[in-house]
Amino acid sequence: MLYDWYVIFNLAAFQALGLVSRKYTYNLEGVGTETFLVCQGEGVSVLFRDVFLPVNFEDYNPYTRGDYAIRLNDDGFVEVGIKVPE
Secondary structure (H helix, E strand, O other): OOEEEEEEEEHHHHHHHOOOEEEEEEEEOOOEEEEEEEEEOOOEEEEEOOEEEEOOHHHOOOEEEOOEEEEEOOOOEEEEEEEOOO
16 A cells, blocks of 8 residues: 655654643645644554554554554654555
């Protein structure tokens, strides 16, 4: 599967805030305005379009779920992927 990837936030910077959750809203190219709810618990996860995407869940990077995926890039930024229609 191919995904269009969008950088959402820096993982270390989010964790340094000490927040339980935070919303990020972006205008994504070709998609429009989207809101991401980032949650900190035992790990960090993103709620996007009613899909829960955990960062590095069981060491899967990227972690995919349906039409969406999440990954931690080499620079420490979390990216959300949206499946490209075939």
